[in-house]
Amino acid sequence: MTSSTAAAGGSSTAAPLSLCAREPRVPADRLVAEMVPPPRFDSVRFDTYVPDPAQPSQAEAVEVLRAFAAGIGDDAGAAGGKRRWFARRPAAQAGPRGVYLDGGYGVGKTHLLASLWHAAPAPADRKAFGTFVELTNLVGALGFQQTVRTLSGHRLLCIDEFELDDPGDTVLVSTLLGRLVEAGVALAATSNTLPGKLGEGRFAAVDFLREIQGLSAHFRPVRIDGDDYRHRGLPEAPRPYPAERVTAAAGATAGASLDAFPDLLDHLATVHPSRYGALTDGLRAVCLTDVRPVSDQSKALRLVVLADRLYDREIPVLASGVPFDRLFGEEMLNGGYRKKYFRAISRLTALAREAEGLIG
Template sequence: MSTSTPIAEAQPLSLCAREPRVPPERLVAELVPPPRFDSVRFSTYVPDPQQPSQAEAVRELSAFAASLDAAPAAGKRGWFGRRARTSAPAAPRGVYLDGGYGVGKTHLLASLWHATDAPPEKKAFGTFVELTNLVGALGFQQTVTTLSGHRLLCIDEFELDDPGDTVLVSSLLARLVEAGVALAATSNTLPGKLGEGRFAAQDFLREIQGLSAHFRALRIDGDDYRHRGLPEAPAPFTEERVVRAAETTPGASLDAFPALLGHLARVHPSRYGALTDGLSAVCLTGVAPVPDQSTALRLVVLADRLYDREVPVLASGLPFDRLFSEEMLNGGYRKKYFRAISRLTALARDAKPLVEASAEG
């Protein structure tokens, strides 16, 4: 009589064991709306009837998309063989969506990208971090060359964290506007206030004012839709339940939270998207307060990439609204931290069925 050897259960994946390498061509190819916003359209945005600015933003952006479709593409020849004007127009050739976190700015920005009648390779969509990372990978001039033929550049989460970024982005957008590229951006901060509370913005006022001149601001008011009318996010689970869910969920990762924070310091933020490739869920044990601002900002980027890719997050330890200290939440990066809390809380809610499924198994 033959005997069979028991098949060992597959071990959960580990983010800390991953050190992805991202070629520059992938950074360019990924300048499209992420999976969460791949199917959004203006028609799928549901304005809050108590907030007229939301419906107004849909109308304004729809008209902006139509104006781009009617305009000649950058670099095309016009009548009589003359090249279309590529100097910056008198009026801003860009829109800037300003509002609190969770009012649907990214939804609207992605809808604009989808509504613009141009092939995907002629319009770009990325976060501010992804744009600066692209410059780091390609170099300034090559980035200008790569993006100059585009009809539209959409920049999500536009936030200036240091003077170097201010000068870099000011120069880049000026060159792109000169080439005829239309701009659209989202942020929690008006363009004239970028950098405020983070560095000596008055020393870079000319660059900030130059950035502001490229945009017409649209204010979007409202509450955080991610939690509007929904039940409270689940409280953190015990470590045993998190580990069990990780072991029984194909494609899930399992890491100790402090170890993950340490690993993020060794991986460039431009690779955080690749870090999450193929994951069905992220399971974390021992969530604790983030120790310092640099670590906190890296965690914000990871939270954004997980949210974009719709990866649930299951955790033990402290709840996500206690990740950041009062000093952080009252400082210059407070809007980033509140956005991260909002998104991680939504992902925690998405992860609750994983625990239920593991308990049934």
């Protein structure tokens, strides 16, 4: 599907696009090729991270990661310059082979993880960056053994938003990481400490290290304290707009999509989460009408994945209905998937701020 073209004055010459009309197909090789920092974090570096002076752990984390990046060697020139994609390298090296960034929402963990990827002295095709969900999707697309063979030739694997609430997927990825550590791949991961648990010690780190069991010796936990930068010093999140204004903005914005929120939730059930990124290809804005609380957990979790992909791709979200901080009820926010729901609220709120410029 192609994006609508812009007419004079910035208006669209065609009707808005629709996410519900898209049924993307993503070949497995694209899943591997796209394991790089998303557009939002394409240009971030350690130097562009601004530590909060009130939170010394932030500056300390930068220094730890700089040193870790410098220790990631590259043997691309070995064996006559040929890449040893399937060569096994000794895992026993000085210091941990992995770092784990432990902190709350919006303290810049993904910024630092992407900066580590950029700083690691290895070619881009020998470094991989993806979310925990994207990694499990890759295993589903390629199979476990082929995923091991593909990633074993890498020097670094960065995993954003390591999930601790799905035992099956956690064990799967833990086994995968064990094989990669044996092959000499350096690892880096992030996860979240719940807002209510901040200040109570390494809650997330303890969970992480327990879940990955035998891999714990390979990771150095790095604590990052602080407030959510997406809401630091900013006004209250924008309230939803009337449906007619959202519809008008969609029609006046080239490359914007327009969908009813309930219809979109139903459509997401027909698209595999690994294709949600492709679902947003070419979009410059997402406009939603009739946003309402989500009580079905399956629908809520699919919405979380879509929110992550929209945030990664810097696609603003303009909506009518209930505010994004009312998407999930108290029971869901206190349940097993609460980390995901809090992250989705934080990111959708940031995208709603970015969409304010669409209203003329």
